[in-house]
Amino acid sequence: QKEVEQDPGPLSVPEGAIVSLNCTYSNSAFQYFMWYRQYSRKGPELLMYTYSSGNKEDGRFTAQVDKSSKYISLFIRDSQPSDSATYLCGTWGISSGSARQLTFGSGTQLTVLP
Amino acid sequence: SQTIHQWPATLVQPVGSPLSLECTVEGTSNPNLYWYRQAAGRGLQLLFYSVGIGQISSEVPQNLSASRPQDRQFILSSKKLLLSDSGFYLCAWKSSGTVNTEAFFGQGTRLTVV
Numbered sequence: 001q002k003e004v005e006q007d008p009g010p011l012s013v014p015e016g017a018i019v020s021l022n023c024t025y026s027n028s029a030f031q032y033f034m035w036y037r038q039y040s041r042k043g044p045e046l047l048m049y050t051y052s053s054g055n056k057e058d059g060r061f062t063a064q065v066d067k068s069s070k071y072i073s074l075f076i077r078d079s080q081p082s083d084s085a086t087y088l089c090g091t092w093g094i095s096s097g098s099a100r101q102l103t104f105g106s107g108t109q110l111t112v113l114p
Numbered sequence: 115s116q117t118i119h120q121w122p123a124t125l126v127q128p129v130g131s132p133l134s135l136e137c138t139v140e141g142t143s144n145p146n147l148y149w150y151r152q153a154a155g156r157g158l159q160l161l162f163y164s165v166g167i168g169q170i171s172s173e174v175p176q177n178l179s180a181s182r183p184q185d186r187q188f189i190l191s192s193k194k195l196l197l198s199d200s201g202f203y204l205c206a207w208k209s210s211g212t213v214n215t216e217a218f219f220g221q222g223t224r225l226t227v228v
Contacts, residue, residue: 032214036219042222044219046218049216051214088158101160102160102208102217105157106157
């Protein structure tokens with residue numbers, strides 16, 4: 001079982017829609033979750049991070065962690081064409097040696113249509 | 115502020131040729147450093163990570179090697195490239211002081227082996 005699973009999409013929504021991007025993780029010991037946005041042919045850009053359970057809001061973006069179901073979500077309100085990108089969820093996985101490994105879902109490709 | 119630089123941005127190399135990709139981090143000391151590869155439509159695959167000068171851990175047996183000759187310099191190398199080495203290579207760093215903290219990526223190198 002992969003440590004982090006993510007629906008690859010692609011997901012296409014009209015401008016102004018609310019977008020829900022989701023990941024599941026395998027180990028209840030995982031506590032720190034990150035969302036990255038990656039534009040085509042660019043490196044991933046850190047969007048938001050959350051620690052443990054609950055919600056975190058930043059402008060149009062809300063990150064949510066449900067530890068009981070091992071489910072993490074990113075909501076985008078009032079989506080814009082500029083939000084079109086691949087979104088990656090990541091967490092610090094099982095320790096290996098002296099450093100934890102940053103493990104990712106496969107990414108969800110989002111297109112916001114004007 | 116901290117920045118990460120990765121070069122070159124694109125590279126086309128013939129099969130059997132050597133490879134050297136460089137990554138440097140500025141504005142921090144003793145970072146944890148990572149090399150990832152991203153194949154088209156797939157997630158990020160961790161290749162190597164380093165917690166200090168000369169300390170390299172390999173996650174995937176392959177045709178590549180990594181070195182960390184200086185605290186904030188991370189190099190990905192190959193003696194003889196294979197067609198299967200084509201992909202998008204990303205360098206990342208995180209602070210070593212905290213287990214759970216954000217990781218930041220460079221802009222990537224798109225390698226095409228012909």
